[in-house]
Amino acid sequence: MKNQTKTMFESAFAEDTYKGLTSYPKYLLSKYIYDKKGDKLFQQIMDMPEYYLTSCEFNILKLNATNIAEIFSSDSGFDLIELGAGDGKKTKIILQELVDKKYEFDYLPIDISQNVLDELEHSLEQEIPEVNVKVQQGTYFKTLEKLAEYNTRKKVILVLGSNIGNLSHKEAVDFLANIAGAMSEEDMLFMGFDQKKDPQRILDAYNDPAGITEAFNKNLLVRINSELEGNFDVDKFLHWETYDPETGTAKSFLVSKEEQQVEIRKLGIKVNFEAWETIHTEISQKYDDSVVQWLADEAGLEVEKAFTDKDNCYKNYIFRR
Numbered sequence: 001m002k003n004q005t006k007t008m009f010e011s012a013f014a015e016d017t018y019k020g021l022t023s024y025p026k027y028l029l030s031k032y033i034y035d036k037k038g039d040k041l042f043q044q045i046m047d048m049p050e051y052y053l054t055s056c057e058f059n060i061l062k063l064n065a066t067n068i069a070e071i072f073s074s075d076s077g078f079d080l081i082e083l084g085a086g087d088g089k090k091t092k093i094i095l096q097e098l099v100d101k102k103y104e105f106d107y108l109p110i111d112i113s114q115n116v117l118d119e120l121e122h123s124l125e126q127e128i129p130e131v132n133v134k135v136q137q138g139t140y141f142k143t144l145e146k147l148a149e150y151n152t153r154k155k156v157i158l159v160l161g162s163n164i165g166n167l168s169h170k171e172a173v174d175f176l177a178n179i180a181g182a183m184s185e186e187d188m189l190f191m192g193f194d195q196k197k198d199p200q201r202i203l204d205a206y207n208d209p210a211g212i213t214e215a216f217n218k219n220l221l222v223r224i225n226s227e228l229e230g231n232f233d234v235d236k237f238l239h240w241e242t243y244d245p246e247t248g249t250a251k252s253f254l255v256s257k258e259e260q261q262v263e264i265r266k267l268g269i270k271v272n273f274e275a276w277e278t279i280h281t282e283i284s285q286k287y288d289d290s291v292v293q294w295l296a297d298e299a300g301l302e303v304e305k306a307f308t309d310k311d312n313c314y315k316n317y318i319f320r321r
């Protein structure tokens with residue numbers, strides 16, 4: 001019989017929440033912000049004028065589409081594999097260019113959510129029907145490994161939106177090394193990295209006056225309430241953003257406005273908060289060329305090229321093994 005370790009938790013969300021709220025200082029993992037409501041709030045964030053990342057990357061792709069498509073292309077065709085495809089708004093710029101230039105390729109978006117993939121497939125059918133889409137439902141690395149095993153032609157792996165920024169440097173190296181492990185010599189990784197810039201601009205992007213980012217951050221508490229029978233009063237917490245220009249790390253917190261106790265029935269715990277005690281919820285790392293070079297070195301990748309805008313606000317790098 002298999003030796004199975006039993007955990008007292010009903011899900012990874014329950015276990016991670018228990019760990020985070022019984023630690024000192026308290027923390028929660030940002031990946032759990034993204035349920036249906038979290039996905040919607042993130043869509044709204046991407047449309048906000050303060051959230052410059054979207055328009056910067058959009059403009060870089062638009063301006064360099066021909067060049068990028070040419071670099072991606074291969075005489076024997078290629079697979080364009082996207083990790084975390086979302087609504088594909090930015091990817092469609094590249095897809096349109098590849099179609100216009102009549103390059104031979106398949107588009108393989110990977111996402112954990114079948115719902116996201118269905119919507120993406122549907123919108124592509126309407127907007128760029130020439131694209132041969134093969135959606136891949138699953139986790140990034142398992143799916144990537146499977147694709148690396150069965151697909152023999154060139155792979156171009158796409159990670160847009162500076163999603164890597166939500167990882168610590170150590171996690172980012174592991175993330176890149178995992179991708180590198182699935183790459184062969186002719187393959188490429190095309191990835192977006194938000195850059196260090198005027199600290200005020202960064203703070204404004206993560207602390208909009210309309211309170212969308214606040215709702216996004218607080219969605220962690222809303223999820224704990226609905227899925228783990230918690231009784232957080234979200235109004236008793238403040239959304240707080242910091243940015244350290246030395247390390248390039250933006251951090252999001254929820255700060256308890258008063259001394260309070262919160263019960264989470266499914267975890268069997270009562271969590272005490274001092275007045276002004278923090279829960280750290282997210283990091284959004286900002287980069288420069290030397291940090292990206294260091295991450296690549298650590299992960300066994302080479303930086304081949306970078307595309308940027310006129311203010312160096314954001315960069316899309318091409319890596320090879």
Ligand code: AVI
Binds near residue numbers: 283
């Ligand atoms: C998904 N990720 C790259 C976003 C970011 O910029 O860190 C998530 C986000 N958090 C607050 N606003 C947007």
